[in-house]
Structures are given as structure tokens and as C-alpha cells.
Amino acid sequence: MEVSAAHPSTAEGAKINGARILLFYAIAITISNLFRFDLFELNARLGEWSGLGYVVIRNVLEGSGVFLGALCGFYLLRKVRPLTISFWGTSQKFVLLMAVVPFVLITVIGLRNKFGVNEHLFGAVATIAVLIYCVMEEYGWRGYLQQELSGLQQLTKYLVIGLLWYLWHLPFLENPSVLANVLFLGTLVLGSWGIGQVAVLTRSIGASACVHFVVNITFFNVFFHQALDPMMLGVVIAVCVVAWVLFLRKWKGAGLAAQERSQ
Numbered sequence: 001m002e003v004s005a006a007h008p009s010t011a012e013g014a015k016i017n018g019a020r021i022l023l024f025y026a027i028a029i030t031i032s033n034l035f036r037f038d039l040f041e042l043n044a045r046l047g048e049w050s051g052l053g054y055v056v057i058r059n060v061l062e063g064s065g066v067f068l069g070a071l072c073g074f075y076l077l078r079k080v081r082p083l084t085i086s087f088w089g090t091s092q093k094f095v096l097l098m099a100v101v102p103f104v105l106i107t108v109i110g111l112r113n114k115f116g117v118n119e120h121l122f123g124a125v126a127t128i129a130v131l132i133y134c135v136m137e138e139y140g141w142r143g144y145l146q147q148e149l150s151g152l153q154q155l156t157k158y159l160v161i162g163l164l165w166y167l168w169h170l171p172f173l174e175n176p177s178v179l180a181n182v183l184f185l186g187t188l189v190l191g192s193w194g195i196g197q198v199a200v201l202t203r204s205i206g207a208s209a210c211v212h213f214v215v216n217i218t219f220f221n222v223f224f225h226q227a228l229d230p231m232m233l234g235v236v237i238a239v240c241v242v243a244w245v246l247f248l249r250k251w252k253g254a255g256l257a258a259q260e261r262s263q
Contacts, residue, residue: 016148016149017076017148020073020076021073021145021148023069023072023076024070024140024144024145026069027065028069030065031064031065031068032064032065033065033170035058035061036170050115051117051122055125055126055223056125056128056129058129059133060132060136063133063134064136066139066140067137070139070140070144070145073144077144077148084147085142085147085205086204086205087135087204087206088204089205089206089207090251091202091204094204094207094250095204095206098206098244101210101240101243102210102236103128105235105239105240106123106126106127106236107127109235111123111224111228126224126227131209131213133216134213134216135209137209137212138195138199138208139205141161141192142195142208143205145164146199149161154193159192161192161196162188162189162191163189165188165191166181166184166188169184194211198248201248201251201252202248207248214237
């Protein structure tokens, strides 16, 4: 999905629009949390129906709110401002390479599961499902919101994105610990800055989603923590980080070379 536009930039178009942000956020927080907190009691039925279906559908449903909100934000924002971020960004090849690394690693290692599904098959499907979830989130936080707030100073922008990202999860409803919530908020503010830098470099939602994937399985994804031994989880994270740093360096170099050729 391409999220660019040919409209000329104007002072009016560059303004942050509170109504657009409110619409995006209302859709994101309402729809996603209906499924995150299982208000329709779907999780048990999905688990009985299919282990593979459970892991895919649950991730898609939980990510659906922020994704649908982002689509509405894109539709309104692109009418007044040229947008520069797309799914592939400036290189389809590097996005695919970044996604292949965790997919191959986790498929080969396998994921333990309670559904009786082959561990390697389950690892492959679970990795795809979580990557899809991360893509859906990234359409909202980096794809829409980071562009909507592009007129702010960097520190302010990433603080706002991190705070809204934190509140979208409603973590205090599950864990009232002040320390846990402060640490969660701090992680998301730092993640907003880090993943935001990837989005600026690559112009890619796909690349941002890959980095989001590692943040997710490192800090928050209890399912992966239970399905992988700590050492294997550490190996997956370390290999992904090293490979992606190399890819991003080459990606940046390829972009600079292309700019030089065009001059």
C-alpha cells in the first residue's frame, strides 16, 4: 500500500490537525481493545477451533483498530500534505531481507505450543502472525502519526507518540504497578525514537515493523517467552539485530549512491 501524494506542501497542510489525530486514536483504542481484552470471548473458541487460526486471527484482530484508524488518518492527511512513507519505502529488497531473518530463525528453532501443532510449522505461522500485527501497528504509529506530527521538534514528537502508544495498550488495567507502567512507558518512548529513526532512514513501514517485532518479542510477548528457551530467544534477537544493522547500513549506502547519481 502506497501512502504518498502529489499535492504541494503548504503551510496550512503542514499544520497538525487535532481532529484527524482524535479520529485515528478513537478508532485505534476502541477496536483493538475490544479484542485485546477479549470482550467478545473469542479466544477460547478460536483455540478450540484451530491452534494456527488462533494465533493468526488474534494478532490480526488486536492490530485491526490501529490499522483502520491509520487508514482514515492517511485518507484525510494525504489531501493536504505530501506523504513520504510507504510499505516498501525506498527498497523492497531490504524489507524482504529483514523479514526473512526472524522467519527462518524461528521456523528452524520451532515454537512449543499447547495445540499439538508441529513446532516448526507453528513457529513459521506465529512469526508471520506477529509480523502482520507489527505492520498493522506501524501503519498507525510511524505511517500516520509520525507524519502527522512531523512539524514538532523531535523530542516532543517522540514523547507524544510514545505516550499515545502506551495509552493505546491500557496496561494499567491489567497491571496497576506504578513501576511497571513507568518502565513500559519509558520503553515505548525510547522505542518510538528508535523505530522512528528507522522509518526516517528507510521510508518503510515494513522495515519499521521488523524492528517492532524484535521489541515485541524482547519485552512484551509472553507467548514467545513461554514458547522459546531464554537462550534461543536471545539468539533470535541477537542475530536479527546484527543482520538488520548490516542491512540498514547497506540500505543507507545505496540511498546515498542513488542521490549522487541523480545529481
